[in-house]
Amino acid sequence: MNRAALPFRRAALALAGATLFAGCAAGPTKEDPLEPFNRQMYAVHQVVDGNVVKPIAEAYVKVTPELIRTGVSNFFGNLDDLFTGINNVLEGNGQQAGDDFGRVLLNSTFGILGIFDLGSMMGINKDHKDFGITFGKWGVPAGPYLFVPLFGPTTVRDGTGTLVRLFIGPIGYIPEVPLRNSIYGVGYLDARAQVLGGESVLDTAALDRYRFLRNAYLKNRQYQIDGKLPAEDDDDAASAGNGVLAPPK
Amino acid sequence: MLRTAASVLLLALAATASLAQAQEGPDALVKNVAEDTLSAIRADKDLQTGNPAKVKQLIESKLVPHFDTVRMTALAMGRNWRVATPEQQKQLTEQFQTLLIRTYSNALTNYRDNKMTYKPLRMNPGDTDVIVRTEVTRPGQAAVQIDYSMEKTADGWKAYDVVVAGVSLVTNYRDEFNDVIKSSGVDGLIKALADKNRDSPAK
Numbered sequence: 038m039n040r041a042a043l044p045f046r047r048a049a050l051a052l053a054g055a056t057l058f059a060g061c062a063a064g065p066t067k068e069d070p071l072e073p074f075n076r077q078m079y080a081v082h083q084v085v086d087g088n089v090v091k092p093i094a095e096a097y098v099k100v101t102p103e104l105i106r107t108g109v110s111n112f113f114g115n116l117d118d119l120f121t122g123i124n125n126v127l128e129g130n131g132q133q134a135g136d137d138f139g140r141v142l143l144n145s146t147f148g149i150l151g152i153f154d155l156g157s158m159m160g161i162n163k164d165h166k167d168f169g170i171t172f173g174k175w176g177v178p179a180g181p182y183l184f185v186p187l188f189g190p191t192t193v194r195d196g197t198g199t200l201v202r203l204f205i206g207p208i209g210y211i212p213e214v215p216l217r218n219s220i221y222g223v224g225y226l227d228a229r230a231q232v233l234g235g236e237s238v239l240d241t242a243a244l245d246r247y248r249f250l251r252n253a254y255l256k257n258r259q260y261q262i263d264g265k266l267p268a269e270d271d272d273d274a275a276s277a278g279n280g281v282l283a284p285p286k
Numbered sequence: 287m288l289r290t291a292a293s294v295l296l297l298a299l300a301a302t303a304s305l306a307q308a309q310e311g312p313d314a315l316v317k318n319v320a321e322d323t324l325s326a327i328r329a330d331k332d333l334q335t336g337n338p339a340k341v342k343q344l345i346e347s348k349l350v351p352h353f354d355t356v357r358m359t360a361l362a363m364g365r366n367w368r369v370a371t372p373e374q375q376k377q378l379t380e381q382f383q384t385l386l387i388r389t390y391s392n393a394l395t396n397y398r399d400n401k402m403t404y405k406p407l408r409m410n411p412g413d414t415d416v417i418v419r420t421e422v423t424r425p426g427q428a429a430v431q432i433d434y435s436m437e438k439t440a441d442g443w444k445a446y447d448v449v450v451a452g453v454s455l456v457t458n459y460r461d462e463f464n465d466v467i468k469s470s471g472v473d474g475l476i477k478a479l480a481d482k483n484r485d486s487p488a489k
Binding site: 162238249256 | 389392452482
């Protein structure tokens with residue numbers, strides 16, 4: 038949901054700044070030292086998102102024909118591909134970067150500004166990379182977990198990556214302000230609409246949505262950086278599964 | 287005479303078919319179960335609109351038999367599993383299975399149009415624990431990896447964990463379960479699961 042932050046760059050920046058100072062405060066867990074603060078932010082998000090943004094996103098899905106929504110998603114997905122390619126270069130994945138830029142070239146021209154994803158139709162697979170992943174591969178630690186209202190889960194490292202993209206992203210160079218803001222707005226709506234399904238699954242699955250989302254986010258990011266599953270962190274658990282009637286220790 | 291021959295042949299065919307099923311590898315099993323479930327959904331309007339009773343029935347008949355829910359619960363409990371009494375273990379397994387069914391129902395309803403691809407299985411003869419790798423592609427988005435951890439049991443291959451984009455279902459629940467048990471004990475967790483299963487009707 039990277040581009041979701043586009044309309045909120047100032048707020049996000051201020052928050053990132055605040056976090057740099059707050060980062061040294063002691064907190065409940067290693068990955069989430071700011072948990073009390075984050076939970077407050079999550080509560081704010083629930084109110085604003087639940088009452089305003091989510092209903093709009095649901096209405097958008099309901100009234101807009103799927104064909105148009107796909108075109109919108111493809112348009113913004115094409116910009117994502119551009120940054121995926123840039124990050125694959127930075128990570129030294131030349132071949133994948135070639136595919137990414139090939140997709141951008143093809144989709145931006147014959148695919149009419151990215152509205153049609155001809156690349157996928159031709160079997161050039163879509164990848165996902167962002168600056169947060171690249172920083173991680175370079176060895177930058179994730180830093181404290183953050184929940185940013187109207188943006189979602191991130192970390193200091195990943196949030197910084199998002200800001201980097203915001204500042205160099207092509208939409209920021211559009212001189213007409215109303216057009217630029219409209220594109221940001223539609224991009225945000227598209228990103229929000231795309232996570233409706235996942236959010237609904239999360240609602241059913243989680244005992245505590247904040248915690249479930251945080252843990253899933255952090256593990257997924259680690260997976261995107263390492264390309265492999267995190268090592269089993271609890272060796273007791275591995276053996277616990279073998280015998281239902283394993284004797285108590 | 288011809289009829290006898292025909293029925294012998296049919297019997298032989300049936301025997302071969304069931305034998306083939308019994309020896310079905312873990313990758314073939316995942317593929318067959320997934321395709322079977324998806325085609326059932328595509329053929330039924332009620333399932334597509336997410337009729338809760340029907341989706342639940344579909345999952346119970348087609349998916350649950352292929353999951354080792356006791357082992358999943360034990361893994362999600364981690365070291366706390368040994369602290370739980372057999373009665374608590376039974377209740378936990380029941381509640382966790384219900385929660386998983388609800389979650390799966392929801393996921394199936396939300397993601398029914400996705401295309402699944404199956405990656406070649408790396409497995410040595412005699413292996414009893416393997417990972418079956420699949421990929422789900424959604425139009426216009428990067429593919430999502432879904433891996434099934436499978437074990438060979440007397441009852442055929444069964445899945446005991448599902449890893450979606452690097453997030454293990456079992457491990458994610460272990461963190462949740464741990465926190466709840468720390469604050470309100472095993473009975474507190476059973477109650478939390480039961481409340482969750484009552485409050486959020488599966489869509």
